Amino acid sequence: MPSENTVADRAREFLVRDELHIAKANSRYFDIVADHAAGSYLWDVNGRRYLDFAMGIAVNNVGHCHPRVVAAAREQTGRLIHCSAVTHHTLNIELAEKLARITPGQLSSVFFNNSGGEAVDAALKLARFITGRPNIVAFKGSFHGRTLLATALTTSKSHYREGYEPLPSGIFHVDHPYCYRCPVNQTPGSCGLECFDLFDRLFGQLVKPHSVAAIVLEPILGEGGVVPPATGYSGSGSYMQRLRELCDRHGILLVFDEVQTGFGRSGNWFACEHWGVEPDIMVMAKGIASGFPMAGVIARKELMDQWSPGRHGSTYGGNPVACAAALASISVIEEEDLLRNAREAGSVLVNELANFKQRYSFIGDIRGLGLMIGMEMVDAAGAPDGERLGRFLDQCRDRGLLLLDCGGKDHVARLTPALNVSQGEVREALGIIEQALAAVA
Numbered sequence: 001m002p003s004e005n006t007v008a009d010r011a012r013e014f015l016v017r018d019e020l021h022i023a024k025a026n027s028r029y030f031d032i033v034a035d036h037a038a039g040s041y042l043w044d045v046n047g048r049r050y051l052d053f054a055m056g057i058a059v060n061n062v063g064h065c066h067p068r069v070v071a072a073a074r075e076q077t078g079r080l081i082h083c084s085a086v087t088h089h090t091l092n093i094e095l096a097e098k099l100a101r102i103t104p105g106q107l108s109s110v111f112f113n114n115s116g117g118e119a120v121d122a123a124l125k126l127a128r129f130i131t132g133r134p135n136i137v138a139f140k141g142s143f144h145g146r147t148l149l150a151t152a153l154t155t156s157k158s159h160y161r162e163g164y165e166p167l168p169s170g171i172f173h174v175d176h177p178y179c180y181r182c183p184v185n186q187t188p189g190s191c192g193l194e195c196f197d198l199f200d201r202l203f204g205q206l207v208k209p210h211s212v213a214a215i216v217l218e219p220i221l222g223e224g225g226v227v228p229p230a231t232g233y234s235g236s237g238s239y240m241q242r243l244r245e246l247c248d249r250h251g252i253l254l255v256f257d258e259v260q261t262g263f264g265r266s267g268n269w270f271a272c273e274h275w276g277v278e279p280d281i282m283v284m285a286k287g288i289a290s291g292f293p294m295a296g297v298i299a300r301k302e303l304m305d306q307w308s309p310g311r312h313g314s315t316y317g318g319n320p321v322a323c324a325a326a327l328a329s330i331s332v333i334e335e336e337d338l339l340r341n342a343r344e345a346g347s348v349l350v351n352e353l354a355n356f357k358q359r360y361s362f363i364g365d366i367r368g369l370g371l372m373i374g375m376e377m378v379d380a381a382g383a384p385d386g387e388r389l390g391r392f393l394d395q396c397r398d399r400g401l402l403l404l405d406c407g408g409k410d411h412v413a414r415l416t417p418a419l420n421v422s423q424g425e426v427r428e429a430l431g432i433i434e435q436a437l438a439a440v441a
């Protein structure tokens with residue numbers, strides 16, 4: 001066995017080599033050098049164990065290296081790794097059938113991609129192509145990826161946009177219905193979904209609705225701070241239902257970006273089910289294949305069929321090994337009843353975090369659905385407090401718990417554990433969070 005010192009030097013040595021050869025643009029949340037992982041835990045090259053509530057940014061929904069996913073990918077690697085658009089293949093077809101079954105309503109025809117941003121681009125190419133309309137409406141505070149079109153949609157931070165202007169045109173933004181920081185200064189008692197009237201302003205002042213191909217929404221903002229949309233407190237229906245009606249009225253396609261919220265993360269297969277609203281097009285990635293590069297766009301067949309052959313493509317999209325991993329991941333979610341576990345573990349976490357909020361005035365809001373949970377930190381004036389949140393996350397890491405930040409000012413702690421997280425692991429995380437909160441109080 002190497003001595004403590006030799007072991008500790010391994011991480012430092014890798015970080016020096018990383019510094020020399022890895023692009024800094026793709027920065028890391030933590031200077032931890034991962035070695036291996038299983039279930040809810042990740043070990044670094046020094047042998048230190050972390051309880052991972054980041055899960056590769058909400059990707060490993062069935063936990064790290066689930067044995068069934070590993071076996072399926074191994075088996076497929078020996079059978080067929082790649083065939084691209086040269087031929088059809090069985091797993092592509094089986095996965096599309098399965099996605100048609102677990103996604104809401106009429107969604108049934110799939111285009112496979114490799115990453116979320118790429119799939120967002122594909123969804124919007126599809127929307128523009130079949131409507132013949134140029135414009136797209138997205139929400140302030142949202143994150144849709146790093147391709148140029150996805151960057152133009154993204155407004156969770158100006159940091160993601162600066163330096164890349166001019167960004168693709170024809171993109172317009174409305175305020176997100178973020179109740180804790182209501183864009184139209186309503187309170188839960190007074191709210192009649194006045195934020196929805198911002199569409200009237202948008203359509204009156206900036207862009208005619210008949211020129212809009214698609215409205216794109218993350219059903220729960222992820223990077224933007226784990227923000228579910230307003231539900232409406234005065235019998236006015238939910239924001240999501242109003243959005244569906246607005247799109248129907250104007251022939252606009254409703255696109256849900258379920259890249260982060262999908263595959264059980266919110267306690268339903270897809271977050272839009274919480275509001276009973278079906279999009280015309282849905283974008284999927286992250287949790288679909290437990291970390292294998294895989295993403296997809298699903299739409300009603302009559303829409304997808306209008307995208308004529310050869311008008312879009314991908315060399316690797318729908319790769320057989322990624323398909324095998326996706327099929328195994330979906331089966332695990334189904335057979336291990338992980339939607340239920342996500343709801344139950346999520347409600348334990350939210351209730352306990354709400355207790356901490358009673359103790360610490362710097363916790364402004366606890367919110368989320370299933371195992372997509374945010375804890376917003378505020379200063380004495382109620383403004384976002386990214387500085388304290390940063391110290392809190394460091395304290396968690398030092399105690400062996402990995403949590404990520406999100407929100408425009410990096411002021412929201414994001415909890416996205418594996419959907420099969422155990423009660424014991426939830427208790428372990430809560431114990432560390434309690435200590436870390438006390439340390440930054």
Ligand SMILES: Cc1ncc(COP(=O)(O)O)c(C=O)c1O
Binds near residue numbers: 144223258260261285
């Ligand atoms: C909602 C949402 N859309 C799109 C993306 C981009 O996905 P990818 O990084 O796989 O391109 C992300 C990534 O965090 C996301 O959270």
